[in-house]
Amino acid sequence: MDSDDQSPFGYDAFRRTCPSHTVLEMLASKWVYLVVCALRRGRLRNGELARKLEGITPKMLTQTLRVLERDGLVRREVFPVIPPRVEYELTELGQNLAGLLNQIRSWSEQHAPDIKDARARAEHGRDLVA
Template identity: 60%
Template sequence: MDTIPDLRSWGGADAYLRTCASRAVLDVIANKWVCLVLGALREETMRFGQLRRRLDGITQKMLTKTLRELERDGLVHRAVYPTVPPRVEYRLTELGQNLGRLMTEIRVWAEEHMPEIQEARERYDERAAQDPMPV
């Protein structure tokens, strides 16, 4: 059995290596709230309250954490306007728009294939609930 070569020699990151920094990026984008925030912000610039209402089930704490992480990674721009109270708006950066397109495709795929996944889960659960058959 051959060992998979280190792919960095062909121009960069190799997420299959545990020390690769791209894994931190994958950790961010694998989060369901990141996927949904990016999708919501692709539609329009939004304020915190609008986002929270759009993302049913997200807590204030999780939305704050997610937005800060996305801002830190250069995917979301946070604009604060000097009003009383301060108005804060969030929009995707160009990099965020690019990733947002991919995340929208993933969300759409999940919505379209949900019935098939649910059926597969039910079949699996039925098999797992049966007593094992002797070989």
């Protein structure tokens, strides 16, 4: 893909026309990555998710799941019983996204050390730079 030239520059154009923006915006959300990872192995109930995602509040869990559902990445199934039972699972699209997350993780595992090194060099600053 070398068609970078047609890419919109300027943030407004980027947001309106570049598909990457949609995805990046999702991934920027604090819990999306974790929720998708948690669901990779199969369907889970709300409570199971809440326990698995240590530190998440019910509000953020629901909010995240609603966004994911709206975007077609997660399927929500409600069992009309009492007490309530609700299960969540990745759709095909969601599993596909998990694949992208693997690519990102793979890149990160390869290169995060370089970034950390650069940060360390920048932090200790010029006392080391002759």
